[in-house]
Amino acid sequence: MSTTPNPYHGFRFPTAIINEAVWLYHCFSLSLREVEVILAARGIEVSYETIREWGLRFGRAFATTLKRRRPRPGDKWLLDEVFIRIRGKQHYLWRAIDQNSVVLDVLVRSRRNTKAAKRFFRKLLKGLRYAPRVIVTDKLKSYAAAKKDLKIGGEHRQSRYLNNACEVSLQPTRRRERHMRRFKSAKHAQRFLSTHSPIHNHFQLRRHLISATEYRAARTRAFSIWREVTGLALTA
Structure with missing residues (x-):
């Protein structure tokens, strides 16, 4: 029973x-x-x-x-950070996908610095429990600094355009943000996107x-x- x-x-x-x-x-x-x-x-x-x-x-x-x-995600991670406005203040949505556009994780922070990048890397590594073969980011220096401090191996490719797939995969989130007339707080944004991303991605x-x-x-x-x-x- x-x-x-x-x-x-x-x-x-x-x-x-x-x-x-x-x-x-x-x-x-x-x-x-x-x-x-x-x-x-x-x-x-x-x-x-x-x-x-x-x-x-x-x-x-x-x-x-x-x-x-979900099956084990790919070994190539594409990371990006975009701004979201919450109650008139600018925050940043850190987001990672693999080469198959599977959403790995999201993090809402008020800063776009090395401390925030390290927090995001720790969140990714804790959830996935393996280091990627390749990390693709834009040219934000915080990624390289965080990767070095955390001693994350693998190749790091930095380019303005290589992580376009991550930006494109953000479109459903942007639609929801407009539909909801923006998020009410950083906690609200984190809670909603942590739920929305896996469910929405499951059917994409x-x-x-x-x-x-x-x-x-x-x-x-x-x-x-x-x-x-x-x-x-x-x-x-």
Whole structure:
């Protein structure tokens, strides 16, 4: 007999509805109120505030499990830092992907210096537990200084254009930032993006690089993993 506690215990809505709401919110550029309307069109009356609570309670857990379940990322990391404005003050979103555009991690900081770069490298290395073969960054000197201080091996390529793929992969985040009318605090930005990036990335299957048959098979696998991660497979 299983002793694993049911995370959905006490919720009046079925597991499938909760997971559908979290999936819609993080997989597409939808607001909470738009997700509320979509569910209402299906005969499900739930407020956007309830959907927000579902996202906070379950979204982070889903994202963490997806990160653990994903195949080992590539050995070429592309890093970039872009500014985001929070309550009128400029912050920086540090972000890393591998050569296959898999999002490795994100970090929101108020500075773009060596201390912040070291914090980001530690976060990456702790989560992935291996050093990359190649690190690609722009010409910000903080990367080289942090890499040297932390004694991270591998080749370091610095160029204004080599990490363009990282900048392009940031577009879904920028869309969400506009949709949410900017983040309310650095903590809010970190919490949301740490959840949004793994879930959204899980369903980005690089369709332009594979055939229709391969895409459908990859999509089926993605949904199968999602059902397992969210507990839908147990209730089916």
